[in-house]
Amino acid sequence: MLTFWYEFASSYSYPAAMRIEAAAKAAGVGLRWRPFLLGPIFAAQGWQDSPFNLYPLKGQYMWRDLARICAKEGLPLRRPSLFPQNGLLAARVAFAGQNEPWIGGFTRAIYSANFAEGEDISKPETVLRCLEVAGGEGEAWLASAADPAVKAAFKAQNDEAAELGLFGAPSFTVDGELFWGNDRLEQAIAWAKGERPVGALALSLS
Amino acid sequence: MLTFWYEFASSYSYPAAMRIEAAAKAAGVGLRWRPFLLGPIFAAQGWQDSPFNLYPLKGQYMWRDLARICAKEGLPLRRPSLFPQNGLLAARVAFAGQNEPWIGGFTRAIYSANFAEGEDISKPETVLRCLEVAGGEGEAWLASAADPAVKAAFKAQNDEAAELGLFGAPSFTVDGELFWGNDRLEQAIAWAKGERPVGALALSLS
Numbered sequence: 001m002l003t004f005w006y007e008f009a010s011s012y013s014y015p016a017a018m019r020i021e022a023a024a025k026a027a028g029v030g031l032r033w034r035p036f037l038l039g040p041i042f043a044a045q046g047w048q049d050s051p052f053n054l055y056p057l058k059g060q061y062m063w064r065d066l067a068r069i070c071a072k073e074g075l076p077l078r079r080p081s082l083f084p085q086n087g088l089l090a091a092r093v094a095f096a097g098q099n100e101p102w103i104g105g106f107t108r109a110i111y112s113a114n115f116a117e118g119e120d121i122s123k124p125e126t127v128l129r130c131l132e133v134a135g136g137e138g139e140a141w142l143a144s145a146a147d148p149a150v151k152a153a154f155k156a157q158n159d160e161a162a163e164l165g166l167f168g169a170p171s172f173t174v175d176g177e178l179f180w181g182n183d184r185l186e187q188a189i190a191w192a193k194g195e196r197p198v199g200a201l202a203l204s205l206s
Numbered sequence: 207m208l209t210f211w212y213e214f215a216s217s218y219s220y221p222a223a224m225r226i227e228a229a230a231k232a233a234g235v236g237l238r239w240r241p242f243l244l245g246p247i248f249a250a251q252g253w254q255d256s257p258f259n260l261y262p263l264k265g266q267y268m269w270r271d272l273a274r275i276c277a278k279e280g281l282p283l284r285r286p287s288l289f290p291q292n293g294l295l296a297a298r299v300a301f302a303g304q305n306e307p308w309i310g311g312f313t314r315a316i317y318s319a320n321f322a323e324g325e326d327i328s329k330p331e332t333v334l335r336c337l338e339v340a341g342g343e344g345e346a347w348l349a350s351a352a353d354p355a356v357k358a359a360f361k362a363q364n365d366e367a368a369e370l371g372l373f374g375a376p377s378f379t380v381d382g383e384l385f386w387g388n389d390r391l392e393q394a395i396a397w398a399k400g401e402r403p404v405g406a407l408a409l410s411l412s
Contacts, residue, residue: 045261055251061386068393069404157401167263180267183389187274197277 002034002192003173005161006107008094009086010169011036011052011062012060014077014115016182017170023185026099029192030098033103035154036161038169045167050084070081076116079151085114092145093127094155097136105134196203208398209238209379211367212313214293214300216244216259217268220283220321221275222388223376227310229391237400239309241360242367243293244375256290266317282322290329291320292311298379299333301360303342311340326333365386 004020005015021063024031025065032054042050052059063079070077090110109130113119119126131138145148165178172179172188179188190196210226212219230237248256258265269285276283296316303309313334319325325332330348336346350356367377371384378385378394385394396402 045263055373057251057371060371061373061384063388065382065386068403088212165263165266167267168263178267178270184271197274 001030001032001174002035002188005034005036005164005169005171005173007036007038007169008090008110008114008121009050009084011066011083011115012182013170014071014111015066015075016185017107017111018075020185023194024191027189027193029189032151033098033107034095034157034161035091035098035107036158036166036169037091038084040158041162041167044162054081076112078116078118080114080118082120085120087114088122088143088170089124090121090127090130092150092154093141095157096144096147096150097141098108100136101206102131102136104134106130110131207236207238210239210395211370211375211376211377211379212238212374214296214316214320214327215246215256215290217272217289217321218388220317220374221272221279221281221370222391223317224281225279225315226391230397230398233395233399235395239300239313240250240363240367241297241313241392242364242372243297243376244290245362246374247368250368259289282318284322284324286320287326291326293320294328295330295351296327296333298356298360299347300365301336302350302353302356303347306342308337308340308342312336312342315339320390349378351373359372 002020002024004016006017018128038050042048047054050059052062054183064084067077069075088111092105094107094110095108110127113126113130114121121127127145128138128142131141151193164173164176166180168180169187170180170182174188174191175190177191179185208226208230212223221402227237230403244256253260256265258268259385273283275281293307293316300309300313300316303312309368316327316333319332319336320327327333333351334344334348370382372386374386376386376388376391378391378392380398383394385391385395
């Protein structure tokens with residue numbers, strides 16, 4: 001079982017989100033969708049903004065690197081006018097529906113809105129449209145984001161992310177093993193299939 | 207032509223250094239070795255230590271991720287008692303010899319000393335042994351690190367790294383295109399071979 005931890009504002013989560021469902025299916029690996037928020041995790045590290053904004057050289061590189069990745073994957077990319085966007089509403093809706101059949105389609109629609117279509121994902125109408133694209137009951141699921149029980153349970157999921165040691169997105173976990181970054185998706189899938197390096201790994205940190 | 211920018215204290219530079227010469231040769235791509243120092247570049251970003259020490263979650267993850275990488279590559283890994291080590295002496299020697307036939311062997315020997323053998327790479331005797339392993343004229347090249355002209359030229363190479371926008375190691379440059387991280391080596395080699403994504407890349411950042 002592969003668990004996919006993603007933040008809708010996260011740029012590198014975009015290519016991961018677009019391919020993870022097909023990649024997991026091709027490998028015969030089960031997939032759990034787990035939206036979370038980077039804001040509290042970054043704040044705990046002393047950052048009040050994305051490190052890509054705090055460190056301009058890293059940010060400049062990230063956009064170029066992401067462009068190369070998207071070009072290779074055949075994904076459209078349009079740099080958002082605001083980065084990072086506020087993904088709280090979309091994340092709460094995704095959390096409410098994370099075990100629903102439309103979660104993959106909804107997640108991809110939000111990422112496309114953010115990184116390919118230049119839309120404001122904090123707007124209810126954007127979230128509603130993405131729900132409808134994905135086949136979810138739009139109004140009802142949108143309303144669920146305001147449910148105090150959903151808010152509290154989503155906060156608990158964010159606490160779980162912190163306890164797992166997550167510090168960025170996208171992240172993948174398999175039996176407590178953490179993988180960080182779009183470029184680690186294949187490794188995480190291999191780990192979930194039981195393909196794990198032996199020998200050196202056990203000894204290397206002694 | 208592929209240019210390899212590396213810092214002897216950098217953990218992820220270790221697996222890159224161990225495989226880059228063979229990988230470039232297999233691809234028919236020329237390789238330039240360019241040692242540099244991360245200290246001044248980190249200081250310019252406000253860091254007085256490795257980000258892997260400043261952000262313990264990132265550090266904890268890095269050692270585990272590096273262990274997985276080394277296990278997969280069949281590389282020994284022993285976590286150094288001191289991280290990051292002071293690689294200035296070794297870097298000056300590597301700079302002095304960066305166009306010599308022994309540069310690859312010397313570079314690998316220093317990384318092995320740091321990340322596999324638990325040695326102190328700041329010591330002249332360690333650097334001397336690595337020169338001898340690599341077939342360089344040990345004493346003469348060791349002495350070159352103290353040459354004011356070598357020191358000044360190495361500082362100019364570090365200024366060039368900063369001008370290229372380098373912010374971490376390992377980094378690879380090809381015709382001004384920057385790639386950061388051990389996991390980008392294959393992309394950089396492909397770029398050097400002229401395999402460059404088109405279409406989306408040109409438009410993506412407009």
